[in-house]
Amino acid sequence: MSGSKYIGVISSLLVAVCALGVAVSPLSAEEQPVVEAGSESARRLTLAQVLSLTEANNEEWELSELTIRRSQAARREALAGLLPQLSFSAGVTKQAESSVGGNVVRKGVDWSTGLAASVMLFDGARYPTYSRAGALVDVSKAEANWRRHTLLMEAEQSFYVLASAQREVEIAEKTVELRQAYLERAEAMLAADLAIRLDVARARTDLLEAQQLVLEARINVGNASDSLAVLIGSNPKTLLSADLQEFEMRTPPETAETSRLLERADFVAQESAIQASKRGKSAIWWSFLPRLELRANLSQGPTTLFNPEGTAWSTSLAVSWLLYDGGARYARLDIADTEIRERELVMERNLRSASAQLSNALRDWQLTTAALSV
Numbered sequence: 001m002s003g004s005k006y007i008g009v010i011s012s013l014l015v016a017v018c019a020l021g022v023a024v025s026p027l028s029a030e031e032q033p034v035v036e037a038g039s040e041s042a043r044r045l046t047l048a049q050v051l052s053l054t055e056a057n058n059e060e061w062e063l064s065e066l067t068i069r070r071s072q073a074a075r076r077e078a079l080a081g082l083l084p085q086l087s088f089s090a091g092v093t094k095q096a097e098s099s100v101g102g103n104v105v106r107k108g109v110d111w112s113t114g115l116a117a118s119v120m121l122f123d124g125a126r127y128p129t130y131s132r133a134g135a136l137v138d139v140s141k142a143e144a145n146w147r148r149h150t151l152l153m154e155a156e157q158s159f160y161v162l163a164s165a166q167r168e169v170e171i172a173e174k175t176v177e178l179r180q181a182y183l184e185r186a187e188a189m190l191a192a193d194l195a196i197r198l199d200v201a202r203a204r205t206d207l208l209e210a211q212q213l214v215l216e217a218r219i220n221v222g223n224a225s226d227s228l229a230v231l232i233g234s235n236p237k238t239l240l241s242a243d244l245q246e247f248e249m250r251t252p253p254e255t256a257e258t259s260r261l262l263e264r265a266d267f268v269a270q271e272s273a274i275q276a277s278k279r280g281k282s283a284i285w286w287s288f289l290p291r292l293e294l295r296a297n298l299s300q301g302p303t304t305l306f307n308p309e310g311t312a313w314s315t316s317l318a319v320s321w322l323l324y325d326g327g328a329r330y331a332r333l334d335i336a337d338t339e340i341r342e343r344e345l346v347m348e349r350n351l352r353s354a355s356a357q358l359s360n361a362l363r364d365w366q367l368t369t370a371a372l373s374v
Helices: 003-020 047-057 059-080 126-191 197-232 258-263 265-286 328-373
Strands: 034-037 040-046 085-094 098-100 103-106 109-122 239-243 291-300 311-320
Touching: 040 047, 047 059, 047 126, 047 197, 059 126, 126 197, 126 239, 126 265, 197 239, 258 265, 258 328, 265 328
Parallel strands: 040 239
Antiparallel strands: 034 040, 085 109, 098 103, 109 291, 291 311
């Protein structure tokens, strides 16, 4: 099989598998020793090793984890708004002392310590806000899974591109040998007056073209090796070699199961994002209701006429209700409606596009398998 056909085989398989959303399971394997590939030393890797190195060394893996941690921290912050708050204060003030009838009204050196606690008994906007933060955590997890999935698929595709480039070098080198034999045959026939000089010139031209193809094929191997090295976190100066000893042709399904598209991580993330937007809109509606807060304060300071015991405490129940804000909340509702509709339209468009891509990938896969059988 020629190198170009080999590239087509691998690319069709990868596109079909990615469209189906099939997860790639990296296998643990020890690296094989360095072998010689032409005149350069090459680090020989199997597909399982490539996937394992990609997971271990590619920065995208940790970046995905950081995204999840950020969303989880935002959810904890939203939860803190529903819990009681406790604060402590202390201070010293130097001022002019004053007294009335022998009783000190204000100390010259006044100090105080205080402990305050408060709890929001009802704030309608905080509950859907916390629920929205939870939905955003689901979004970040689904997006991280999809990014990792596509990263592994990219690594697998780069591996097969490298293997195909190596095959192109082998084919080009065999072609050079064949063209060399043709040239020698043409020169021998010319010496025996069985050919003309034009035949020798044509054979020499074919040989030069074949040698040029060898150079181009080796350059393609180097480029494919560099691309794969970037994905697995290796030094691009080290030439990589693809080992296809574990290659196994996958059997394509008979029909495209478009109903499974919603199970793909990217569509799971889009659906979670829509739910998060809807909960954010609910938080705006709940903000039209009043808020109820319970506060308690305890203070300790020097004894004075108005504070004979030196200790004072108080409790209060506060109600606040924002009656008019210039229409800002209605504007935020319009923005939320727009955002929700935009996300729904984008998801519908992506689903339709993914369904078409799935059908095309399945047909390419089936055609490639049939071509290999022929």
